[in-house]
Amino acid sequence: MLETEFCGLKLKNPTVLASGILGTNAALLKRVVREGAGAVTMKSIGPREKLGHPNPTVIEWEHGLINAVGLPSPGYQNIESEFAELKNCSAPIIASIYGASVEEFETVAEAVAEYKPAIIEINISCPNTKKEGQIFGMSPEMATDVVSAVVAKTGKIPVMPKLTPQAPKIADIAVACEKAGANAICAVNTLGPGMLIDIEARKPILANKFGGVSGPAIKPIAVRCVYQIYRAVSIPILGMGGINSGKDAVEMMMAGASAVGIGTATHYRGIEAFKLIADEIKQWMKEHEVKSVKDLVGAAHD
Ligand SMILES: Cc1cc2nc3c(=O)[nH]c(=O)nc-3n(C[C@H](O)[C@H](O)[C@H](O)COP(=O)(O)O)c2cc1C
Numbered sequence: 001m002l003e004t005e006f007c008g009l010k011l012k013n014p015t016v017l018a019s020g021i022l023g024t025n026a027a028l029l030k031r032v033v034r035e036g037a038g039a040v041t042m043k044s045i046g047p048r049e050k051l052g053h054p055n056p057t058v059i060e061w062e063h064g065l066i067n068a069v070g071l072p073s074p075g076y077q078n079i080e081s082e083f084a085e086l087k088n089c090s091a092p093i094i095a096s097i098y099g100a101s102v103e104e105f106e107t108v109a110e111a112v113a114e115y116k117p118a119i120i121e122i123n124i125s126c127p128n129t130k131k132e133g134q135i136f137g138m139s140p141e142m143a144t145d146v147v148s149a150v151v152a153k154t155g156k157i158p159v160m161p162k163l164t165p166q167a168p169k170i171a172d173i174a175v176a177c178e179k180a181g182a183n184a185i186c187a188v189n190t191l192g193p194g195m196l197i198d199i200e201a202r203k204p205i206l207a208n209k210f211g212g213v214s215g216p217a218i219k220p221i222a223v224r225c226v227y228q229i230y231r232a233v234s235i236p237i238l239g240m241g242g243i244n245s246g247k248d249a250v251e252m253m254m255a256g257a258s259a260v261g262i263g264t265a266t267h268y269r270g271i272e273a274f275k276l277i278a279d280e281i282k283q284w285m286k287e288h289e290v291k292s293v294k295d296l297v298g299a300a301h302d
Contacts, residue, residue: 002282004038004293006259007158007184007236009092009118011038013278014253014293018240018263019044019096019121019162020069022271026085033091036275038259041094042082044123045112046073047104054207059196064215064242065264066194068208071098071126076111083115092118096162100129102149110153120157122150125164125189137164137189140176147180158183160238163225165191165218170225171232178233186238186261187229188222190214215264216242223255230256230298244268246280253293254300 002013017023017032017040029040052072059066074082076097086093095117099105105122112120124137124146136142143161151159161177163170165188174185190212196205204210222241229237239257243249244265252260265273281293290296 001285001291002278002293004259006039006238007119007160009039011092011259013038013274014249014257014259014281015274015278016094016238016240016259016261017041017266017274018261019094019123021263022266026082029086029093030089032271032274033089035271035273036278037091037262038274038278039092039094039118040089041096041121041261042117044071044073044096044098044121045076045079045108046071046098047076047100047108049073049075049078056205056207057211059205059211060267061196063217064213065267066192066196066206066211066213067190068206068211070208073098076108079112079115083117094119094121094160096121096123097150098123098126099146100127102128102130102145105146106149106153109150113154113157117157119160119184120150120154121186122146122159122161123189124161125166135164135166137161137173138167140172143173144176144180147177147182151181160184160186162186162189163229164189165221165225165241171228174229174233178235182235184236184238185229185233186240187225188218188241191218191221191241214241215267216244218242219244219248219251223251226252226257227255227300230301243277246277246282246284249277249281250284250296253296254298256298256301258294258297
């Protein structure tokens with residue numbers, strides 16, 4: 001009932017671990033698979049070893065999390081052992097990559113493709129240092145440049161750009177990515193920049209002052225983004241942003257997602273979130289006599 005297919009991959013259920021959360025090493029990724037995830041995404045891999053921002057980097061507030069981890073990464077040069085450990089993992093592994101220029105994306109993509117992950121996710125929510133720090137995913141032209149450069153380096157491995165909800169016309173970015181050769185779209189990354197202030201200390205709480213907002217606060221925005229993307233492209237969508245329950249997942253699939261990313265929910269529901277959410281989707285389907293998750297995908301569209 002929950003088995004589905006995403007971008008040519010068989011998933012035992014539509015839940016996928018989102019990048020950067022619990023996915024920081026191979027042992028944890030395998031644990032997430034044992035806890036029921038249909039597929040898992042690794043932490044974004046960058047062009048060099050990087051520590052990330054100083055603490056505090058992740059703060060919980062009433063409606064979600066705000067984070068400025070600063071993309072800490074071992075760098076593509078130091079990932080061999082992690083991929084070796086993941087070799088016999090029973091669920092598909094999605095590798096996530098980032099760079100600060102098209103050339104950096106190319107270099108990282110070529111190196112990561114050697115390890116043959118099931119999908120390469122391209123995190124285009126990061127700044128292009130060659131274009132005054134503009135976010136790649138804010139412009140169809142920059143998104144096209146990155147996606148076509150990565151596609152040229154990755155052979156048969158499907159490529160999935162991850163879009164930012166900040167894009168004024170997110171469907172245009174998705175269309176540009178599809179035309180550039182993307183095989184799927186991941187939507188969305190965190191929304192930001194956001195800020196929280198400790199009023200007693202009269203100071204911003206995050207060491208970086210600003211960060212990306214995730215969790216329930218961004219769900220309506222994420223659902224709208226997926227809805228608009230679904231109308232504009234014919235490639236599958238991995239929908240994420242604030243999914244905390246089976247009903248949230250059903251909603252995201254009705255907007256057009258073929259599979260759903262789970263990130264901040266692991267903070268509220270623990271590592272069991274995948275099994276719990278999958279069971280809740282199943283329960284909802286039984287109650288509504290829906291036989292296959294595929295029947296939910298795009299069901300909210302006219
Ligand atoms: C602590 C933290 C770290 C993250 N790191 C990454 C990352 O390395 N790469 C990436 O593409 N997205 C990263 N994200 C974004 C998530 O993968 C996801 O897109 C976002 O949090 C929305 O989903 P959620 O509301 O279910 O968490 C991170 C999010 C959080 C909260």
